[in-house]
Amino acid sequence: MPESSDQLMYLCGGEIDAGKFSLRITADDLDPDQITQLLSRQPTSSHRPGDTFGKQGRTYNFGSWEISTERLDFRSGQSCEEAFDEFVRSLPDTPAVWERVASGCEAQVFLCLWMRTWNREFDISAFALGELVRRRLRLHIDTYLESDEED
Secondary structure (H helix, E strand, O other): OOOOHHHHHHHHHEOOEEEEEEEEEEEOOOOHHHHHHHOOOEEEEEEOOOOOEOOOEEOOOOOOEEEEEEOOOOOOOOOOOHHHHHHHHHHHHHEEEEHHHHHHEEEEEEEEEOOOOOOOOOOOHHHHHHHHHOOOOOOEEEEEEEOOOOO
C-alpha cells in the first residue's frame, strides 16, 4: 500500500522539529554584572575571567553573559520562524546599548536546531535579519540529527 503524502513529507523534509535560541556576549575582561545592568536582563548563565569550572577546577580565560530559551518543540503550534521572531523581539531595542556592547565585546545569537530526519528547514524572517543587523549581532546556526532509528 502506498504511503500517504504526510508520511512522505516526514521522510523527505518539513519544518525543523525543535530548537533553542541564545544570545551570548563574551570578552576577555567582561564583567557580567555590567552587561546585566546594560541590558536590564538577568542572564541564564554567566562567568568572569578567572572563575573555575569542571571537576578539575579549570579556569575561564574570558568572561561570558548569556540568555537562552528552553528547548522549544516546533512539531505543533508555533513554528521555528515565529519563535525566533519572538526571541529577537525580547532583546533590548536601544541602539546605544548595542553600540556599547559592540564596542568591547563579541555578541552572537546561537540557534541550536534539532531534526528527526534529514532535509528539515525553516526561514529566518526579514524582520529578524534586520533586527540582528541593527543590533550588530552575528548569527551562528548549529544543527543536530535526533533519529529514532538505531545505529
